[in-house]
Amino acid sequence: MIRLNINGHVHEVDAEPDTPLLYVLRDDLAMNGAKFGCGLGQCGACTVIVDGQAVFSCLTPIAALSDRTIRTIEGLGNSPVQRAFIDEQAAQCGYCTAGMVMRAQALLEHNPHPSEQEIRSTMAVNLCRCGTHMRILAAVRKAATAMGSAKVTKP
Amino acid sequence: MQAASKAGQPWTEDALADYLRTGFSAGHGAAAGPMTAVTEELASVPQADVHAMAVYVASLMPKSAAFVASAPGGGGLDPLFAGACGGCHAADAPMTRNGAPSLALSTAVNAPTPQNVIQIMLNGIPWREGKPAPYMPAFAAALTDAQVADLATYLRKTYSDQTAWTIAPADVAKMREAL
Ligand code: FES
Ligand code: FES
Numbered sequence: 554m555i556r557l558n559i560n561g562h563v564h565e566v567d568a569e570p571d572t573p574l575l576y577v578l579r580d581d582l583a584m585n586g587a588k589f590g591c592g593l594g595q596c597g598a599c600t601v602i603v604d605g606q607a608v609f610s611c612l613t614p615i616a617a618l619s620d621r622t623i624r625t626i627e628g629l630g631n632s633p634v635q636r637a638f639i640d641e642q643a644a645q646c647g648y649c650t651a652g653m654v655m656r657a658q659a660l661l662e663h664n665p666h667p668s669e670q671e672i673r674s675t676m677a678v679n680l681c682r683c684g685t686h687m688r689i690l691a692a693v694r695k696a697a698t699a700m701g702s703a704k705v706t707k708p
Numbered sequence: 709m710q711a712a713s714k715a716g717q718p719w720t721e722d723a724l725a726d727y728l729r730t731g732f733s734a735g736h737g738a739a740a741g742p743m744t745a746v747t748e749e750l751a752s753v754p755q756a757d758v759h760a761m762a763v764y765v766a767s768l769m770p771k772s773a774a775f776v777a778s779a780p781g782g783g784g785l786d787p788l789f790a791g792a793c794g795g796c797h798a799a800d801a802p803m804t805r806n807g808a809p810s811l812a813l814s815t816a817v818n819a820p821t822p823q824n825v826i827q828i829m830l831n832g833i834p835w836r837e838g839k840p841a842p843y844m845p846a847f848a849a850a851l852t853d854a855q856v857a858d859l860a861t862y863l864r865k866t867y868s869d870q871t872a873w874t875i876a877p878a879d880v881a882k883m884r885e886a887l
Binding site for chain 2 (some may be wrong): 569570571573592593594595603604606607609611612613614615616617621676677678708
């Protein structure tokens with residue numbers, strides 16, 4: 554049994570310690586927001602937040618996660634990042650969206666006023682096979698404005 | 709240079725020329741960090757010139773075969789390795805079937821200090837826009853200092869017959885600060 558703290562709740566998970574967090578989220582805990590794209594850290598569809606930073610959950614074994622704080626899109630509530638993705642219509646098929654939102658969320662919590670270069674280099678590891686990157690970047694800029702002017706609240 | 713080469717496989721002129729032009733050698737690993745700019749430039753230099761450089765560098769290296777480290781023996785894989793690294797680096801992972809070297813041949817894993825191994829685990833090898841080049845995801849956010857230290861120690865023990873590394877989490881923290 555490995556105890557995982559996800560979105561503020563502790564889950565006892567009966568899985569092999571080398572199991573990627575992504576599989577546990579989707580197969581054991583029915584949290585299907587994070588997606589499987591490549592399983593190799595090459596697409597970012599599986600991105601979640603661990604201890605405040607964006608990680609590829611497909612490459613993060615649960616053995617690495619006891620005593621750490623995991624956040625997924627299911628626990629985000631109504632973040633300005635989600636609002637901005639909706640307003641900018643930054644999803645086409647939506648497969649990459651949860652990962653994009655989580656990576657942007659982690660960025661803006663650390664750096665509410667990122668430069669264009671910081672936004673681009675941070676988001677570069679998440680791919681959108683529908684090619685909505687320009688809208689995604691617009692959404693991140695918009696969320697930055699919203700979060701930068703409001704006080705960022707972390708759960 | 710002779711003494712400094714800790715390669716699991718001896719470098720040949722052809723292997724060096726490949727590495728210098730493409731940033732990758734199937735028997736040794738990928739060029740990263742400051743070496744990236746060098747191999748990028750050399751990609752557009754006439755092949756004969758790069759070959760001449762390779763001939764010169766190879767002439768400074770030992771001719772006899774260095775040891776060939778064995779693949780990991782029995783026993784289960786470390787769960788951190790299996791879950792974080794195995795998808796690409798385990799025996800028979802798709803990447804190794806596409807010509808990427810076993811970690812046993814990695815220059816970083818066979819180096820005197822764990823610096824390069826820790827560095828690459830933390831930072832990965834970033835995408836190079838529009839260029840075919842080696843890539844590795846960064847693990848700085850996914851793994852704690854203690855986990856990176858354990859993993860590097862495990863790699864050394866499993867894939868190299870050089871002296872074991874003793875790595876403290878504080879050593880990793882120091883390299884992380886430099887990120
Ligand atoms: S599924 Fe994790 S990076 Fe692609
Ligand atoms: S919206 Fe389809 S993959 Fe990004």
